[in-house]
Amino acid sequence: xxxxxxxxxxxxxxxxxxxxxxxxxxxxxxxxxxxxxxxxxxxxxxxxxxxxxxxxxxxxxxxxxxxxxxxxxxxxxxxxxxxxxxxxxxxxxxxxxxxxxxxxxxxxxxxxxxxxxxxxxxxxxxxxxxxxxxxxxxxxxxxxxxxxxxxxxxxxxxxxxxxxxxxxxxxxxxxxxxxxxxxxxxxxxxxxxxxxxxxxxxxxxxxxxxxxxxxxxxxxxxxxxxxxxxxxxxxxxxxxxxxxxxxxxxxxxxxxxxxxxxxxxxxxxxxxxxxxxxxxxxxxxxxxxxxxxxxxxxxxxxxxxxxxxxxxxxxxxxxxxxxxxxxxxxxxxxxxxxxxxxxxxxxxxxxxxxxxxxxxxxxxxxxxxxxxxxxxxxxxxxxxxxxxxxxxxxxxxxxxxxxxxxxxxxxxxxxxxxxxxxxxxxxxxxxxxxxxxxxxxxxxxxxxxxxxxxxxxxxxxxxxxxxxxxxxxxxxxxxxxxxxxxxxxxxxxxxxxxxxxxxxxxxxxxxxxxxxxxxxxxxxxxxxxxxxxxxxxxxx
Amino acid sequence: xxxxxxxxxxxxxxxxxxxxxxxxxxxxxxxxxxxxxxxxxxxxxxxxxxxxxxxxxxxxxxxxxxxxxxxxxxxxxxxxxxxxxxxxxxxxxxxxxxxxxxxxxxxxxxxxxxxxxxxxxxxxxxxxxxxxxxxxxxxxxxxxxxxxxxxxxxxxxx
Numbered sequence: 001x002x003x004x005x006x007x008x009x010x011x012x013x014x015x016x017x018x019x020x021x022x023x024x025x026x027x028x029x030x031x032x033x034x035x036x037x038x039x040x041x042x043x044x045x046x047x048x049x050x051x052x053x054x055x056x057x058x059x060x061x062x063x064x065x066x067x068x069x070x071x072x073x074x075x076x077x078x079x080x081x082x083x084x085x086x087x088x089x090x091x092x093x094x095x096x097x098x099x100x101x102x103x104x105x106x107x108x109x110x111x112x113x114x115x116x117x118x119x120x121x122x123x124x125x126x127x128x129x130x131x132x133x134x135x136x137x138x139x140x141x142x143x144x145x146x147x148x149x150x151x152x153x154x155x156x157x158x159x160x161x162x163x164x165x166x167x168x169x170x171x172x173x174x175x176x177x178x179x180x181x182x183x184x185x186x187x188x189x190x191x192x193x194x195x196x197x198x199x200x201x202x203x204x205x206x207x208x209x210x211x212x213x214x215x216x217x218x219x220x221x222x223x224x225x226x227x228x229x230x231x232x233x234x235x236x237x238x239x240x241x242x243x244x245x246x247x248x249x250x251x252x253x254x255x256x257x258x259x260x261x262x263x264x265x266x267x268x269x270x271x272x273x274x275x276x277x278x279x280x281x282x283x284x285x286x287x288x289x290x291x292x293x294x295x296x297x298x299x300x301x302x303x304x305x306x307x308x309x310x311x312x313x314x315x316x317x318x319x320x321x322x323x324x325x326x327x328x329x330x331x332x333x334x335x336x337x338x339x340x341x342x343x344x345x346x347x348x349x350x351x352x353x354x355x356x357x358x359x360x361x362x363x364x365x366x367x368x369x370x371x372x373x374x375x376x377x378x379x380x381x382x383x384x385x386x387x388x389x390x391x392x393x394x395x396x397x398x399x400x401x402x403x404x405x406x407x408x409x410x411x412x413x414x415x416x417x418x419x420x421x422x423x424x425x426x427x428x429x430x431x432x433x434x435x436x437x438x439x440x441x442x443x444x445x446x447x448x449x450x451x452x453x454x455x456x457x458x459x460x461x462x463x464x465x466x467x468x469x470x471x472x473x474x475x476x477x478x479x480x481x482x483x484x485x486x487x488x489x490x491x492x493x494x495x496x497x498x499x500x501x502x503x504x505x506x507x508x509x510x511x512x513x514x515x516x517x518x519x520x521x522x523x524x525x526x527x528x529x530x531x532x533x534x535x536x537x538x539x540x
Numbered sequence: 541x542x543x544x545x546x547x548x549x550x551x552x553x554x555x556x557x558x559x560x561x562x563x564x565x566x567x568x569x570x571x572x573x574x575x576x577x578x579x580x581x582x583x584x585x586x587x588x589x590x591x592x593x594x595x596x597x598x599x600x601x602x603x604x605x606x607x608x609x610x611x612x613x614x615x616x617x618x619x620x621x622x623x624x625x626x627x628x629x630x631x632x633x634x635x636x637x638x639x640x641x642x643x644x645x646x647x648x649x650x651x652x653x654x655x656x657x658x659x660x661x662x663x664x665x666x667x668x669x670x671x672x673x674x675x676x677x678x679x680x681x682x683x684x685x686x687x688x689x690x691x692x693x694x695x696x697x698x
Contacts, residue, residue, distance in 0.1 A: 015666050015681035044668040183624030186665040221571075221608050222664050224677050257562075260571060262606030265662060279566030280598075281605040297563065339668060341629035346668025369630065378625055382662075414626045414667065425625070432624075432662065 002032045003078050006051040006058065008108070010040035010193050011225040012186070018048040020066035025050070028073045039194020041108030042348025043095055051090055054080035060087040095345070095364060100326065102314040102334050103307055104187075104350045107194035113232055115240050118197045124242070126313030130205045131250040138209040139165055142312060144320035146332030151177055151268075151305030152380065152409040152485070154331075154398045157312075160302060163292035164210040167300040172212035174203050174254075174302045175277065175295070176309055178219040178226070179261050179268040182381025184340040184412030187348060188306035191336075192219070192226040195310075196233035197242075200256060202309035204247060205316055206302050207254040215254065216296070218273050220261040230258050265436035269484045270303045272438060283438045284484045305410070307336055328354035331397035331408075339365045341378075341414035358392035361415055372417035376425075376501065380409025382432055383489035385496035386422065405499075407492060422501035426494045427455045433490040444487025447478040451494065458505050468505070471498070551576070552584050556591040566592065566602055570609055579610040615650040615657035617695040620674040621683075623660045626667035635671045636660065638685045642692075655696060 007013075007022040022035055040047060046062035050072075059080040061072060068085070075083050087093060101107075110117035118124070130138045143158025164172060176199065180188040192199060203215045219227050234256050237243045245253045259277055261267050267276045271285035274296050295301025311333065315323045323333045331353035337360055339346045344366030361367070361377060368374055374389045385406035387394070394400055401408040416425075430451030439445045451474055457467045475491035482488040498505060555572045559565035569588065573580055580603050589596040603609050621627075621636050640646055643656055650657040666672035669681030675691050683691075 011679045012666050012669055012681065015669060015672065015679040047669070180665060181663055183663045184626045184667045185663075186667055189665040222661060222674075225679075259567065262567060262571070262608035263661075264606050276567065277564055279564035279602065281601050341626040341667065341670070343668065382625060412626075412667070414629060416629045420629065425628075428625070428628070436662070 002034050003029075004034045004036060004053040005029075005078070006036050006038045006053075008040045008048060009037035009112070009225075009229075010047075010190060011223070012044050012190070013040050013047040013049070014225065016047055016063065017066045021048045021050060021064050021069055024066050024069035025073070028070045029078060030073060031078060033078065036111050038110065039107045039112050040190060040347075041090060041096060042104065042190065043093070043345070044347035045345045046087060049087075049090070050077070052078055052080050056080060057089040057091060060090040060093075061085045062087060095347075095349075098364075099350050100334050100352055101350045102318075102323070103198070103311045103336055104191065104195070104348060105314065106198065107190060107348075110195065112194050112196055112229060113236060115197070115236055115242075118195075122317065123197055123313070124201060124248070126316035127201045127205055127242075127248065130208055130316045131248060131252065135165060135209050135211065138205060138316065141320045142209070142315060145315045145323040146320075146327070146330070147308065147311055147315060147323070148331070148398065149305060150307035150311070150335065150410065151270075152182075152407070154408070157304060157308055160292050160304070161206065161210050163290070164212070164300045164302050167293050169300050171214070171297075172210060172300045172302075173296045174206045174210070174212045174215040174304075174309075175274065176203055176215070176217040176306055177268065177270060177273055177303055178217050178223075178230075178306050179265075179273055180223070180306070180410070181220060181265040181268045182383075182410055182412055184378065184414035185338050185381060185410045186340070187336040187338050187411065189223050189226050190348060191306055191310050192217075192223070193229045196230050197237065198310045198313055199230070199306055200233060200237050200242065202312040203256060204243065204254050205312050206304065206309060208247070208252050210300070210302055212300075212302065213253050213255070215256040216277055217256065217258050218261060218267070218277055219258060220267075221263055227258060227260055234258065264438075265432075266438045266484075266486055269486060271484070273303070274301070281438070283440050284486075286483060307410075326352040328352075328395060328397050329399055331399070335396065335408075335411045337396065337411045337413060339413050339415070342368045342370055342417050343413075343415040344369050344371075353397040354395050356392065357387070357394050357396060357413065360396065360413060361392060365413075365415065368415060368417040370417050370419075372419065374415055375418040375420055376416040376422060376497075378414040378416070378425075378493065379412070380407040381412050382429060383407070383485060383492055384409050384412075385492050386425065386500060387496070388500040391500070405492075405496065407489070422497040422504040423455065423459050426497040426505075427452055427459075429490055429493040429497075430455060433486060437486060441481070441483040441487060443478045443481035444483070444490070447474055447482075447487060448490060450474055451478075451490070455494075455505075464506075468498075548577070548581070548584065549587050552587045553591060556588065566594075566599070567606075570603065570606075574609055578613040582611065615654050617656045617692065618659065618674075618676055619656055619688075619692065620659045620661040620664075621647075622662065622664050622666075622670065622672045624663040624667075626663075627670035627672055630670045632671040635673075635683055635685065635688065639688060642685075642689060656692065 049062035051058040147157045148154040264282045266272045267282040272282040276282040336350045433448035437444045454471045664672045671683045
């Protein structure tokens with residue numbers, strides 16, 4: 001009797017030695033075992049999480065360090081025996097049980113590259129139903145579901161699709177934006193590594209709905225594992241007849257290709273991504289024309305984020321009404337929240353919109369990893385607002401965040417403890433923008449550099465009132481005058497830090513703070529902006 | 541690598557030919573060149589321009605826009621440390637400072653003996669297990685100074 005053991009292949013698990021754990025298991029096992037390399041369930045504080053299939057279900061052990069494998073096997077892990085690392089039946093853990101997993105239903109459960117696993121766990125149901133409907137009905141279904149773009153902007157997906165469907169042309173594209181560059185976000189990566197067929201299915205449905213025949217997944221080069229997994233999955237999907245000239249025998253043609261970015265954050269902006277896909281510098285385009293009408297190579301193009309497209313199969317399979325029934329206000333369905341940074345229990349939490357940030361950070365996240373008090377939480381990536389510990393009672397939905405001067409974005413939540421210096425985080429927001437600006441528009445290209453300088457003056461106590469007023473003006477100019485969200489939203493973290501953590505910017509801090517700052521940040525500053533980089537372009 | 545008798549130019553032409561059917565093939569071609577030669581030499585720019593029928597300025601503009609493409613070879617081990625917000629919340633800045641001290645170089649530089657190139661990166665998608673880094677394309681999590689040094693030793697002995 002062969003025992004089945006799951007060891008994740010997700011790169012978060014690999015980053016803590018999952019490959020070594022799998023190798024040691026193969027060596028130490030006292031019976032025949034079959035090791036399945038699954039995605040991660042998203043309880044990242046338990047990675048590497050090893051699961052053993054028993055009569056009771058899949059029993060989890062974690063976090064398992066490579067050196068601990070021999071001891072675990074000796075203690076009866078392969079029989080599901082008790083151990084201090086034993087977490088019990090994984091599917092029954094409250095963290096997982098309390099979630100509503102539509103997008104991430106199979107992530108962690110299946111072998112990501114097994115077409116049999118995919119179909120056995122409900123895969124292709126959405127695509128099969130879509131192919132039986134007229135394309136316009138598929139668009140209508142997505143519109144009625146209330147699905148909004150998960151990349152951050154929250155634009156209704158159905159309306160975008162309708163525009164592409166209604167624009168005539170012999171060649172149309174579906175492009176998936178997998179340039180997940182925001183700090184604190186990793187759901188795109190985990191989905192591509194843990195359940196790539198769902199993304200392929202979602203893109204195929206989109207292609208059928210709008211009449212596109214060719215698709216691209218633009219993945220950042222910082223995700224080599226996701227690139228490999230997506231490429232393998234596309235090859236499997238072609239073999240299975242899920243992609244190609246006659247998708248599922250229904251007569252529609254759609255083929256899909258992976259393209260790899262080259263280290264430019266701005267390529268997560270949709271028009272810069274299209275430029276990059278065309279083999280050019282990732283410079284932002286002015287809109288209009290919108291990509292839905294004049295997109296990749298000037299053709300009508302659907303551009304959606306990974307999670308948007310990966311939500312589509314579940315919507316088609318379960319129907320728009322079921323999806324629309326979840327969530328609150330104008331935020332319908334589920335969002336894959338990502339708990340990150342200084343958090344005790346970090347990972348993926350997919351749930352209907354509406355849960356409060358406080359509940360996510362404290363109840364599920366367990367507060368900070370360091371055990372110190374939470375001081376600030378940044379939601380929505382580097383361009384999102386910093387919220388103070390007292391302001392976490394916000395429901396996780398687009399409009400509530402917007403009303404609070406914040407942004408839900410891609411659903412990334414980064415927690416900071418009370419040692420954080422918010423003036424340096426504000427400075428970093430400007431520094432990051434200066435580093436990653438494409439340079440096309442002046443407010444962003446020059447404004448970010450000026451922003452760093454002005455914050456430095458404020459912190460150093462140089463004419464703080466005058467420089468604070470100048471910083472306010474600069475933020476307004478960047479917000480109103482930038483071509484895209486890079487320059488347009490960089491003021492959001494800066495202004496929120498000023499609003500909620502004004503003391504950190506005060507000149508009274510300059511005295512005790514100055515010398516420490518010089519030590520911590522001084523030398524690097526020269527490197528950041530100087531010509532030290534060997535690659536001439538950015539400085540990674 | 542390049543076999544004897546094959547010039548770099550021939551090799552670049554072959555790579556372009558392999559992507560002839562691809563739309564907007566310049567980035568995939570540059571990735572292949574960098575994978576094969578370790579960097580994108582300025583000498584390949586006119587070859588690419590001629591093969592793809594675009595201007596040298598266009599090719600140069602693309603090569604220099606993207607931070608992945610190097611103008612000279614990297615060290616034998618490339619260490620990238622994440623400096624984005626989530627990793628900063630768990631001590632990334634101190635880790636970068638430690639790496640600079642131990643290696644005796646600044647971020648963006650290569651040690652004089654050519655063993656290690658230290659670079660910064662903004663997000664590796666390992667934000668719940670920071671500080672994160674990449675050692676020769678392998679993502680690593682929860683990097684302490686001690687773990688970082690042991691990974692570097694391991695990479696050097698390989």
